[in-house]
Amino acid sequence: MTSDIAAILAIDGIATGAVYALVAIGTVLIFTVTRVIFIPFGDIAAFTALTLAALDAKRFPGTGALVVVLACLATLIEIISLIRNGDIRLLPRALLFYLAIPLAVVGIAWLAMRTDPPLAVRLVLALMLITPIAPLLDRIVFRPIADGTVLLLLTVSVALHFALVGLGLLFFGPEGVRTEPLTSFSTEFAGVLISGQTMLIVIAALVFSGLLYLFFDFTLVGKSLRATAVNRTGSRLMGIRPARAGTIAYLLGSLMAGVSGILIAPVNTVFYDSGFLIGLKAFVGAIVGGMTSYPGAAIGAVGVGILESFASFQSSALKDVIVFSLLIPILIWRSLASLHSEEEIEE
Amino acid sequence: MTRLHVQLAAIAALACLALAPVVLSPFSITLMNYIGIYSLVAIGLALLTGVGGIVSFGQAAFVGIAAYATAWVSALNGQSPWLGLLFGVVLTCGVAAVLGVVTLRLQGHFLSLSTVAWGLAIGFLFGNVDGLGRFNGISSIPPISLGSFALVSSAQIYYLIWGIVALVLLLGYNLLDSRLGRAMRALRGGNTLVESLGINAFRIKLVTFVIAAFLASLSGWLYAHMSRFISPGPFDASMGIEYLMMTMVGGAGSLLGGVVGAAIVTLLKNSVQDYLPLIAKGASGQLEIVAFSALFILFLQWARQGIVPSIARYLPKIRRERPQPAPPLPRRPQPTPGELLLKVDGAERRFGGLIAVNNVSFEVRSGEILAVIGPNGAGKSTMFNCLTGALRVSKGEIAFAGRSITRDPQSRIAKAGVARTFQHVKLRPRMSLLENVMLGTYSRTSSGLLAGAFRLNQREEASARHEALMQLERVGLGDKPFELAGNLPLGNQRILEIARALAADPALLVLDEPAAGLRRQEKVRLAELLRSLRADHLTILIVEHDMEFVMSLVDRIVVLDFGSKLCEGIPSAIRSDERVQEAYLGGVA
Numbered sequence: 002m003t004s005d006i007a008a009i010l011a012i013d014g015i016a017t018g019a020v021y022a023l024v025a026i027g028t029v030l031i032f033t034v035t036r037v038i039f040i041p042f043g044d045i046a047a048f049t050a051l052t053l054a055a056l057d058a059k060r061f062p063g064t065g066a067l068v069v070v071l072a073c074l075a076t077l078i079e080i081i082s083l084i085r086n087g088d089i090r091l092l093p094r095a096l097l098f099y100l101a102i103p104l105a106v107v108g109i110a111w112l113a114m115r116t117d118p119p120l121a122v123r124l125v126l127a128l129m130l131i132t133p134i135a136p137l138l139d140r141i142v143f144r145p146i147a148d149g150t151v152l153l154l155l156t157v158s159v160a161l162h163f164a165l166v167g168l169g170l171l172f173f174g175p176e177g178v179r180t181e182p183l184t185s186f187s188t189e190f191a192g193v194l195i196s197g198q199t200m201l202i203v204i205a206a207l208v209f210s211g212l213l214y215l216f217f218d219f220t221l222v223g224k225s226l227r228a229t230a231v232n233r234t235g236s237r238l239m240g241i242r243p244a245r246a247g248t249i250a251y252l253l254g255s256l257m258a259g260v261s262g263i264l265i266a267p268v269n270t271v272f273y274d275s276g277f278l279i280g281l282k283a284f285v286g287a288i289v290g291g292m293t294s295y296p297g298a299a300i301g302a303v304g305v306g307i308l309e310s311f312a313s314f315q316s317s318a319l320k321d322v323i324v325f326s327l328l329i330p331i332l333i334w335r336s337l338a339s340l341h342s343e344e345e346i347e348e
Numbered sequence: 349m350t351r352l353h354v355q356l357a358a359i360a361a362l363a364c365l366a367l368a369p370v371v372l373s374p375f376s377i378t379l380m381n382y383i384g385i386y387s388l389v390a391i392g393l394a395l396l397t398g399v400g401g402i403v404s405f406g407q408a409a410f411v412g413i414a415a416y417a418t419a420w421v422s423a424l425n426g427q428s429p430w431l432g433l434l435f436g437v438v439l440t441c442g443v444a445a446v447l448g449v450v451t452l453r454l455q456g457h458f459l460s461l462s463t464v465a466w467g468l469a470i471g472f473l474f475g476n477v478d479g480l481g482r483f484n485g486i487s488s489i490p491p492i493s494l495g496s497f498a499l500v501s502s503a504q505i506y507y508l509i510w511g512i513v514a515l516v517l518l519l520g521y522n523l524l525d526s527r528l529g530r531a532m533r534a535l536r537g538g539n540t541l542v543e544s545l546g547i548n549a550f551r552i553k554l555v556t557f558v559i560a561a562f563l564a565s566l567s568g569w570l571y572a573h574m575s576r577f578i579s580p581g582p583f584d585a586s587m588g589i590e591y592l593m594m595t596m597v598g599g600a601g602s603l604l605g606g607v608v609g610a611a612i613v614t615l616l617k618n619s620v621q622d623y624l625p626l627i628a629k630g631a632s633g634q635l636e637i638v639a640f641s642a643l644f645i646l647f648l649q650w651a652r653q654g655i656v657p658s659i660a661r662y663l664p665k666i667r668r669e670r671p672q673p674a675p676p677l678p679r680r681p682q683p684t685p686g687e688l689l690l691k692v693d694g695a696e697r698r699f700g701g702l703i704a705v706n707n708v709s710f711e712v713r714s715g716e717i718l719a720v721i722g723p724n725g726a727g728k729s730t731m732f733n734c735l736t737g738a739l740r741v742s743k744g745e746i747a748f749a750g751r752s753i754t755r756d757p758q759s760r761i762a763k764a765g766v767a768r769t770f771q772h773v774k775l776r777p778r779m780s781l782l783e784n785v786m787l788g789t790y791s792r793t794s795s796g797l798l799a800g801a802f803r804l805n806q807r808e809e810a811s812a813r814h815e816a817l818m819q820l821e822r823v824g825l826g827d828k829p830f831e832l833a834g835n836l837p838l839g840n841q842r843i844l845e846i847a848r849a850l851a852a853d854p855a856l857l858v859l860d861e862p863a864a865g866l867r868r869q870e871k872v873r874l875a876e877l878l879r880s881l882r883a884d885h886l887t888i889l890i891v892e893h894d895m896e897f898v899m900s901l902v903d904r905i906v907v908l909d910f911g912s913k914l915c916e917g918i919p920s921a922i923r924s925d926e927r928v929q930e931a932y933l934g935g936v937a
Contacts, residue, residue: 145649152403152460156596157648159405159589164641171635281468288461318476321468328465329451332458 010310016199016268018306019206020046023261024283025290025302026210027254032292033230034250035243037143037154042258043280044165045135049262050271051169053127054178061114063172064130065107071137072103078141099140103133120183128259135255136248144244162277169273177275180266202264209257210299216253226250278321282309285328291335350667365510369503378502379618381574383611384509385567390594390606391516392563397592398600399524400556401536402452403460406467407591410561412474412583414440414568419486419578424479429492429573437565443470444561448554467588475580485579492573505574512566513607519801520603526800526809527793532556534776534787540738541774546762546791546852555797593644599654601778608656616643668830671782671813677792679853680765682885683749685715689856689887690735695744697730704730706911707744712856717878717888719898722908723932729771731908732860732891736768737761749855763791767854769845771861777834781825781844784833785816788851819847823877839870843877850881857881857888863897875901895932899923907931 024042031039048064055062076099083091110126118126142161146153186197217223228236229246237243265271265279286305290297305324312320369377389407396402417439418432451462475483491498492508499505523529531552534542542549572578581587590613598609620639651658683689690712697705705727712718722728733739735746737758746754753761762768767788775784789812795805820826823843833844842862849857859878863871871894878888878901892898898905898919905922907914909931915922922928 142645142649146652149652153648153652155460156403156592157645160593160641160644160648163586163589164638164645167635167638167641171638281464285465288458319472322472322476325465325469325472329462332454332462332465333450335458 006314010314011307012195012199014307014310015303016202016306017310018286018303019202020261020265021279021283021286021302021306022206022299023209023257023264024279025286025298026213026295027257028280028284028287029290029292029295029298030213030226030250030254030257032287034226035139035143035147035154035247036151037139038151038158038284038292039135039251039254040155040158040162040280040284041135041138041165041276042254043278043283044162044169044276045131045255045258046262046265046279047271047273047276048134048165048169048173049127049131049259050180050266050275051173051178051273052130053123053263053266054180054271055173056114056123056127057180059114059117061111062127062130063174064127064134065110067168067172068103068107068130068133068137071134071141072100075137075140076100078145099137103137106130106133120181124263127263128256131259131262132252132255135251135258139247139251143247147243147247162280166274166277169276173273175273177270177272178266179270180263182267183263198264198267202268205260205264206299209260210295213253213257213295222249282306282324285324285331288328288335289331354666362514365514366507369506374502377506379614381502381506381509383607383614384506384513385570385574386591386594386610386614387513387607388516388563388567388570389591390598390610391513391520391603392560392606393591393595394598394600394603394606395520395532395563396556396560397595398602398605399529399532399536400553402553402557403592404463404467404557404560405460405585405588405592406463406470407560407564408583408585408588409467409470410440410444410564411568411571411587412470412580413443414565415572415578415583416474416480416486416568418569418572419489420480422573423486423489429490429569432572433569436569437562440561440565440568441558444558445554448557452550452553452557463588464585468585471580471584471588474583481579483580485577487577489572489576489578491576499573502574505570509570509574512570516563516566517603517607522803523797523801524603526803526805527790527795527812528552528555528797528800530779530783530787531790533779533783537774537776540758541770541776543758544736544738544762544768544770545787545848546759548759559797596652596654597644597647599656599658602654602656602660605654605656609654612655616640670829671817672810674810674814675807677789677808677811677815677853680855683714683855683887685885687714688712689714689749690889691745691747692731692735693745693747695731695734695741695746697727697734697739698742703911705734705741705908708908708911708913709744710906710913710916712887712889714855714887715882715885716903717882717890717901719890719892719902719905720908721892721895721898721905722914724893725910726908726931727911728891728893728908729860730911732858735889736766736858762852765853765855766858767849767852767856768858769842769849769860769862771864773838773841773845775833775841775844775848777832779833780830781820781833781836781847782813782816782829784844785819785847785851786812788819788848789815790852792851792853816847816851819850820844822850823847824873839866839873842866842870842874846877850886855887857886859888859890859892861892861894862890863892863894871897 024046027042028039031037052062052064076096079095079099080092083089083095106129110130113122113126138161142157143154146157182198183201184197188195217227225236225241226246226249228239229241229243233243282305283302286302287298289301289304308327309320309324312323368380389411393404393407396404414436417436418429421427421432421435422429447466451459454462474480480486491500492505493499499508524533531542531547535549535552539549594609594613595606596609597612598605598607617640620636688711693709695705695708696703708731720728720731730739734741737753737756741754745752748761748764748766753764793808793812795808799805817826817829820829823846825840825844825847833841836844862874866874875897881888890898890902902919904917905919906916907922907928914927914931915925
């Protein structure tokens with residue numbers, strides 16, 4: 002391997018890693034606020050790419066139908082739970098959040114489609130269509146078992162991923178997509194060609210993690226999310242609703258995943274089931290950060306990207322074997338590094 | 349319901365299974381074969397997840413290793429499938445042992461995540477290794493032969509599969525009802541209790557992990573020789589999750605649940621495949637996994653316990669007979685009264701900058717009751733944890749019966765004859781009083797895996813059962829030995845912990861705030877019990893908060909304040925000591 006090749010591989014790896022980093026940050030965000038290890042974020046990223054591709058091809062994406070189905074389900078579940086708890090007066094609010102807003106989003110996207118919008122608008126539409134999915138899934142799937150153990154939530158999360166892959170095939174079909182590059186700019190740095198797309202990916206990763214940092218440190222909502230992450234009961238006593246904090250976390254997380262999906266779509270061909278590996282590798286990055294640290298997750302994810310890039314140069318067939326085998330030493334290191342109070346398992 | 353009823357039910361079930369090929373169509377028999385093969389994995393997973401508390405997403409990889417191993421031996425190298433079985437089992441258990449040694453020290457969800465990691469890595473390996481047919485798989489695997497009789501048709505291999513399943517269930521239930529099985533069942537709920545009983549938790553986890561892998565390897569062997577063709581698909585990550593699903597649906601804590609779960613998931617999948625095309629034409633492939641995942645999620649939302657435990661609640665309880673007298677378990681040589689038993693010399697424990705225990709020294713002599721008291725934050729619990737090995741001292745020496753235990757792990761200290769109870773009661777609420785106390789006899793008994801599975805341990809078991817009953821009677825809980833520990837009120841749970849500690853035949857009994865949260869009557873009973881134990885020459889160390897309880901009971905008191913020893917003496921002297929009064933009540937202004 003010459004230094005030229007190494008440099009190319011490194012840059013390639015950093016770009017891939019930056020995409021994983023966005024998803025990893027979303028994963029950490031959700032985990033800290035809700036204790037759910039949300040494996041399906043990779044699917045959200047892949048669905049965004051597929052949505053954007055459909056919009057580019059002037060087709061209305063399957064995401065619309067998916068959101069409508071999920072919104073109806075979530076509303077139904079919310080209404081049933083409101084009736085059970087005798088909280089009928091909250092019904093209008095529930096209808097607004099679980100039915101009206103998601104349907105309005107789909108409606109706007111549908112109307113906007115007819116005007117043949119420019120790329121920037123299509124990007125916004127794709128993100129708009131994708132963001133309601135995770136919060137709705139939260140309401141349908143995770144809210145009823147919010148008090149469960151991390152393991153129960155993880156098991157459900159994995160099952161949810163499989164459901165989403167099936168839905169992805171149903172709503173998007175089996176064809177892979179690759180969208181147009183967002184920019185054709187490229188530059189040479191130290192003798193290595195760097196594409197504008199690569200730079201865009203890295204910049205976007207930096208900007209979004211920076212924004213998240215500002216959000217958490219300087220806004221009240223951000224602080225309430227952090228409080229929920231530290232102690233659910235305590236923050237509830239302070240008037241913070243964990244469910245609401247969860248919804249915000251899911252919205253933010255899916256936004257990050259959506260951006261990563263848009264960024265990866267011009268680089269890799271994305272299929273309905275591409276999300277699993279994106280999600281898992283991002284997740285490996287998140288674990289490097291101990292599932293609690295955003296910079297740690299970002300650094301870990303970039304590390305995974307670089308590792309994958311070099312591994313695929315050595316043996317493209319075995320790159321996934323290498324990446325996941327390396328997770329075990331990382332886990333051991335993390336487990337030793339973090340001080341545990343004994344986690345009592347429910348009997 | 350008596351034992352006889354259970355045996356009759358098992359025989360009836362076996363008869364139904366034996367007659368099935370006569371009654372059912374060949375297609376149903378094939379389905380039954382798959383259920384049996386999946387059951388083996390699910391039973392192993394029930395043992396691992398439900399009993400041992402280790403959630404594994406990677407069992408499919410073990411099935412795959414064994415299937416590929418036997419395919420390589422029999423199809424590619426022309427050897428007998430029985431050699432393939434041997435090779436597959438040895439290889440799978442070897443891989444599991446290595447993975448287990450590396451990962452089983454991980455905590456909580458880290459451990460489960462590591463199973464995702466190696467499950468995926470091994471899964472990817474099958475399709476990418478030259479010589480294993482890559483994604484095309486390996487075909488023309490020969491059938492299993494018994495002598496010259498080849499098991500070709502599905503009805504022929506059916507008896508082999510279900511014979512193995514029945515045997516595994518029998519041995520599995522035997523195992524769970526043995527010394528090792530009780531240790532496995534105690535794993536769930538944390539290591540501290542397990543270690544404090546002299547059980548090496550890591551070893552038990554490793555054994556459980558390898559047993560689960562062994563069952564998966566049997567399943568892989570049967571699968572390869574039944575379908576006669578293998579490819580990476582059936583051993584990938586999604587199948588690993590499906591196995592977990594089967595276990596959870598059946599009821600993770602129950603071996604029979606593994607079989608029921610495998611049956612339900614397999615039949616459900618089959619009927620989803622049959623009926624979905626009727627509802628949504630052309631979309632069956634996609635909807636299958638969606639419907640299936642949705643059902644699983646619904647199931648976890650509504651019935652986390654699983655089917656078998658939910659049904660078992662409505663069945664009449666099995667009536668058990670009180671344990672019969674049996675030869676006593678061997679006792680350890682007890683120290684002579686008045687001899688130096690425990691010596692703490694200059695113990696210090698730091699947490700970063702905080703010194704929780706600072707240069708504390710004291711001695712415990714055989715036959716006395718010594719109390720370590722002190723106001724909140726005095727360092728009592730830290731001192732206690734250092735004594736029992738849950739924490740290491742940063743400086744200083746601790747010696748028990750003349751031997752240094754400063755660097756020993758908990759289980760070693762426990763084996764040396766220090767038995768403890770917990771401030772926050774640590775019992776296994778789903779085990780009976782008798783079984784909880786029998787856990788205490790672990791270090792006094794010795795029968796292992798095979799003795800447990802094949803019931804070669806009956807003499808020792810009878811002795812351990814009798815010993816446990818005697819200790820229950822000694823503390824006054826002997827009237828309902830088969831009651832579940834979780835049903836006891838707190839006061840009796842504390843007493844039960846003492847019975848469990850006594851069953852270990854300790855030289856020193858260490859009690860962590862035994863009176864905390866007890867009502868007055870319960871405290872009186874507890875004090876009476878402790879006095880009667882002293883009369884039996886047992887040495888007791890109490891860490892306690894409750895002055896009144898301590899003063900009337902103990903021989904000597906050590907007072908801690910802000911991590912340091914304030915003073916030491918007989919209760920009346922401590923009561924009148926001004927420094928103690930100041931520490932507890934605040935100084936006179």
